[in-house]
Amino acid sequence: MAQMEGKREPFKTKDNNRIVSTREDKKKKCFFPCSKLSDKVVTAVVISLPEKADPEVTEHQNPLSLDPSSFVLNDSWREDLCQIMQNLDMHTEKDYAMDFLSIMLKQQYKNVFRAVDIPKAVTTEMRTLLVDWLVQVHEYLCLQDETLYLAVFLMNSYMKVHKIRTPLLQLLATSCLYIACKMEERLIPEPAELCFMMEDAFSKKELLKMEKKVLYRLRFELQYTQPLHFLRLLSVSEKCPENVEYLAMYFMELTLMEADGAMIEPALLACGALSLAQMVSEESGTLSLEQTGKGPLYSYSDEDLIHPRQLMGKAALRASSDCKSTWQKFSRPQRHGVSTGPAMADSKHLRRCMG
Secondary structure: OOOOOOOOOOOOOOOOOOOOOOHHHHOOOOOOOOOOHHHHOOOOOEOOOOOOOOHHHHHHHOOOOOOHHHOEEOHHHHOOHHHHHHHOOOOOOHHHHHHHHHHHHHHHHHHOOOHHHOOOOOOHHHHHHHHHHHHHHHHHOOOOHHHHHHHHHHHHHHHHHOOOEHHHHHHHHHHHHHHHHHHHOOOOOOHHHHHHHOOOOOOHHHHHHHHHHHHHHOOOOOOOOOHHHHHHHHHHHOOOOHHHHHHHHHHHHHHHHOHHHHHOOHHHHHHHHHHHHHHHHHHHOOOOHHHOOOOOOEEOOHHHHHHHHHHHHHHHHOOOOOOOHHHHHOOOHHHOOHHHOHHHOOOHHHHHHHO
16 A cells, blocks of 8 residues: 655545555554634634424425335335345344334434525535545544444534534534444544544544534434445345445445435435446446346335436536545545446436536
8 A cells, every 4th residue: 555645735635545454554644634624614604503494394395305105115025135134144133124124214214404404604615625524534544334424414413403613513523423433333443533633623622522512412312324224235136246336335425525415315315326326337338237136125216316316426527626535435446446437437327417
């Protein structure tokens, strides 16, 4: 692995060519300073608490959130779900596969945000910079993919229920990542290590204090229906090659930087990502129809998939310009280099997303 040269600029992703495998290597350098965050945003901005919406108009305000009754489980897959769980090395859980899936489908609608839940004071540029930096830290610490999704979800949830000053956004993101590590990881990073990632702009005491605030405001409701879980079920059920699965993961992770991505339920996000990955791969000749399985575990209509595909396609087309941590992350050989592979080169499907 090539060694990291020079000191990182804040919230940038250039020359991010290193994957760290040991904690000793991590202590050598810090390349996630936050001193220039204030150069990008107005420090006096305060994120206001959105008004509580009437639950009766929730669906009207968020048309992307579908009624659970419209979500269909294919009968032909009910018998094969146990086998899919076994293929995922979940042998002890296979007897409860249908219960797990039913609970996931019911709970996912609680994890969907509405337009009024996203603070207007957090601009698109601010959000992209923040999540891009979070992806760098996540990869640097070699954390699980679920940890990143949970951290972004907790960050969105906190901003939904409580105001926060803009200079503290990075502290909030780091605190949410710390909480997510406690939920998903076996080896939890030390608070001092996370402060080191922020170039010691915040102390260990401030980090732990923010952690308490997040837990208090969220009332310790930290459960999140992971879109990655739906994607893995879909990938196994459709017998997708590993490179197609990684391409779908790439499309899906790009939505973390988009506010609209938080307003799409996890199952629809997974279906949209995998279907777009299959179309792009088939177009490039890296996937044939014979390689796929007999159909998805559950189905959305083509109309439902339009918005997720457009969101992912637009994000993929601009991912290699500014804030390209995710693009570089999925260009690694460990992830089959899907972000720079032949499937992404001159794709007509992706260009249609811009139209």
